[in-house]
Amino acid sequence: MVLVVLDHDGNKLRKGSLEALTRARALAEALGGRVAGVLLAEETAPVEEALAYVETLYTATLGPYTAEKWAAGVVAAAGEMGAQAVVAPSSRQSRTYLGRVAYALKAGLLEDTLESGVEGGAVVATRYAYLNRVTQKVRSALPVVLSVKPNTTPLAEPLAAPGAVKPLEVPPVPTVEVLERVQEEKKGVSLTEADIVVTGGRGMGSAEAFRLVEEMAALLGGAVGATRAVVDAGWRPYSEQVGQTGKTVQPSLYIALGVSGAVQHLAGMNKSKYIVAVNKDPEAPIFKHADYGIVGDVHQVVPALIEAVKKLKD
């Protein structure tokens, strides 16, 4: 019995949900059992879409997201179906409420896994540790709670026959009161899904200079990233931050412009296939972690790069 948490934006399932579903199906097959889904909504949820993927879909509408309510919802669904494993897409939010779920279910917690399988009745998985520098193979007996790192797993196909909805009773829990959401405007390609990421650091010098970073990203069909220093300076929104306290990205090409290469930043991008750095300091640590680089001033090099890419495209 495996429960998959289907994450969504109110209208559509997130891609990560279909990755989690693939993992959940593989675990169910190895453990012998079915897969059911749980779809928790603030107000609206893509119920029809979700029903195409699971035989049984537990649903509940819980109002503004909080870790407590989401944990209670997942625990209730796991209880209803007698789940031995709970699988969810990995996000900052899920990694919070799953900590509660694991404790409540007396389960082992395998966070942000790259791969998972069953060996000798226990669940084994691989994941990164030590600021993304080490790969660990970990094992947990059942029950287990597992989150799936984005972009690690093929997407699940829909089932032949649509499933059935089971409304869930979620007991009230002590939680936080959400006073105000500070939404950030989303534009362009999503950072975690982009195949090319162009990140600006404090070396860009000003918020205005990010025009160059944006132009470069747009030209390459990539996303804009930022360092913590840039976010703290108020030049870019937090949602663009790459690193230990920001997002983890793994594009084919990561371009770091005016970025020093601090370990906490590297933690968010050191798995990129190719890393390119532009920095005026030849001793900047980023060059040790780069495949290609230019020692120079971003204000001269980036415009030249933009021209060179345009030339290549013609």
Next chain:
Amino acid sequence: MKFVAVIRQVPDGESKLKIQGNRVDLSGATLILDQMDEYAVEEALRLREKHGGEAIVVGFGPERTEEAIRTALAMGADRGIHVVYEGFADPVAVAEALAGVIREEAPTLVLTGGQQADWDSQALGAALAEALGVPVVSWTTALELEGETAKAKHDLDEGAEWVRVRLPAVFTTQQGLNEPRYPTLPGIMKAKKKEIKKVAFSGAPKVEILEESIQEKTRLQKVLDGKDPVAAAEELVRLLHEEAKVL
């Protein structure tokens, strides 16, 4: 009031890691108070300075963790509690072990780092909150006490939000919440005399590490001189197109 900061000792991110018998060997690494936990210690100190009471540091880990507890005491924490365990214990098991110790203190609130620099886990704060039966605010960047409640700002996957929460509650911390102070020499001297209560770990880790390997990709490190920016840019684009084939 009592403000508890939960901390661990981890290798410095700049330290070179090596592998010995399929596991990370930390014998040559510099070990530090997890920087993400430093924000928790600093916040506990600031809350105590503003509202009075006690700042208590609770550390989990092997004997050597005492060094990290001393660092927090040197920053200004009043006393320490050390739950001693050699070996790997997963955050859910740690939460279980710490909950008893923390419950006994009946704290106003509990703070801990948002992500652990060794296991890359984000679960300790949430699991601890579940164990204590209180709410959790993760990735906190602002925190104000208002009577029986606290008002806090914290980061979401996209954007951020302000919440109000009845205390006690658990807050996980990160860069941006505050600027941690350095231990001063008098602080270090005083810390030597402060009490650290040792508690044995009671619990059964559910997760086991089978194997660890370092997979830092060796990078090409082809660095061009940008004195002639146009020539350097054209050469870089050529390399990315022809050699790396990513453009």
